[in-house]
Amino acid sequence: MDIVEELLKGNRLALSRAITAIENEYDEAVDIMKRLYPHTGHAFVLGITGPPGAGKSTLTDKLAKAYRAQGKTVGIIAIDPTSPFTGGAILGDRIRMNGLTMDEGVFIRSMGTRGSLGGLSHKTADAIKAMDAFGKDVIFVETVGVGQSEVDIVKAADTTMVVLIPGMGDDIQAIKAGILEIGDVFTINKADHDGADKLVRELNMMLDLDAHGMQAEQTSTEKALADQFHHLNVAKHAEGMAWRPPIQKVIASQNEGITETIENIEKHFKYISETGILQQRRTQRTKNEMLDVLHSNIGKYITGKLSATGKLDEYVAQIKARETDPYTVVANIMQDMLKE
Ligand SMILES: Nc1nc2c(ncn2[C@@H]2O[C@H](COP(=O)(O)OP(=O)(O)OP(=O)(O)O)[C@@H](O)[C@H]2O)c(=O)[nH]1
Ligand SMILES: [Mg+2]
Missing domain, CATH: 1.20.5 (Single alpha-helices involved in coiled-coils or other helix-helix interfaces)
Structure with a gap:
């Protein structure tokens, strides 16, 4: 079958094969991308990142359903840094997206880091383009962690949501530089656990410090991280009226706070579009x-x-x-x- 022709017609198997070609760096991948490129540039790309087990997949599942209810089609790419790619078998296990796999309007794909050193961001970008050309309106990219390795993947997103959970203790200090720079929208998930309000307060304080230009107190590591995000940072402050990332408490497993989260994402998209x-x-x-x-x-x-x-x-x-x-x-x- 002509993968590109079929993909553009909406054939899911073709989309799946295209991403497999991208992931395994088959020779045909370059030709596929050349032909798909003119059909890209329409999708909204939402990056979702946060520590392991924060509820990113649960949240993605709920957000995807909310977008589906608006009539939008959804693509989901879950970046799995630990396990080798298993051709979708991984989905039932690690990605908690009940019911979504039955929905024809949703395409879920997991990508692993097997055999690629630093090549994943490039592959992710191409996979996003394949889904974009396929016609997906919204594409989620889920990555674990907040740090060096996520930087490039985050760059592929229009809006980046950072998911944090209560009870991380001093961890929040450790990931401070990273989250402040990459988070356009913050979600405090597992708000049914103790400490959600405390985390919201801490995060608010950090964002206020950041907004007042007190980055001078950054450690060298923080500075290095911040530099990585330089272009995002420049963009954030470009219009003088810097974006203040909203913080929303969510209980993803109970579908609570999802509407507000979608509103925050849409507000951010409107902001970056208009500015x-x-x-x-x-x-x-x-x-x-x-x-x-x-x-x-x-x-x-x-x-x-x-x-x-x-x-x-x-x-x-x-x-x-x-x-x-x-x-x-x-x-x-x-x-x-x-x-x-
Ligand atoms: N109490 C509580 N548990 C939640 C909530 N959201 C998700 N969980 C649970 O947290 C666990 C991890 O959820 P996932 O959605 O797999 O988290 P993740 O961030 O995608 O995990 P990784 O991809 O492995 O990093 C699951 O058992 C979820 O049911 C929540 O709001 N409250
Ligand atoms: Mg997950």
């Missing part, structure tokens, strides 16, 4: 994606050549013997390549 931040983010994303492909292709090309000619091992030996250094070697390689 031009959305376009700014999407431009930045397009640029990053192009540069990713450029760097990766150039890297592969040069590495391939060096390996084939045996020069790679030669260089490594010379560097190891301290006859030269990596910088000099690479500068020479670049010069040789440019001469060709």
Whole structure:
């Protein structure tokens, strides 16, 4: 079957195969993406991140149902950093999305980090595009944790929701820099547990400090993290009237606070649309994606050549013997390549 033609016609099997090709880096994936690209750019992408077990999947399930009730179609990508990809078998177990799998208007896919070092964000971005071209109105991307590894995935989202839960103790301090920078909307889930109000207060305080430009007190780690989010940060403060992330208490398992959460997401989307931040983010994303492909292709090309000619091992030996250094070697390689 012609995967692209079928995908564009709404064939779910074709969408599934396209994502498998993307995930496994099959040769055909590049051709698929080339042909799908003109059909992308319509979906709203919502990133959902937070610590393990915070209720991200439960929440995604409820939010997806709410969007379905509005008549919107939904795509869900769950990034699973721990288990290897299992072709969907994982879904019943780890993703608590009862009933959603029966709904034709919802497409759920889990993606693992198997065999890809740092390549996941690129694959996630392509999977999002496949769902976008398929015609999904809203695409959820669920990732575990708040930190370094989520940074790139978060960049794929228009709006990022950070899910926190009471009883995290000092953890909130540890993840402070990350959450303040990436959260457009905050959800305090498991509000049926003790400490939800305390967490809301703490978070409010941190957001107020942040809004008053007191980032100067950041530790170097926090600064490094904040730098990662620089473009988001710039965008956030671009219009002078910085977005104040709303905080909503939710009991996802009981469907409580879902309507308010959807309202917050929609408010944020309206804000970034009207201020031009959305376009700014999407431009930045397009640029990053192009540069990713450029760097990766150039890297592969040069590495391939060096390996084939045996020069790679030669260089490594010379560097190891301290006859030269990596910088000099690479500068020479670049010069040789440019001469060709
Ligand atoms: N008490 C309570 N439990 C909840 C709530 N929301 C979810 N849970 C439970 O929390 C557990 C974890 O929920 P998940 O939705 O799988 O959490 P997750 O963040 O997706 O987990 P990972 O993807 O494994 O990181 C499940 O047993 C849920 O039933 C809530 O609001 N209150
Ligand atoms: Mg989950």
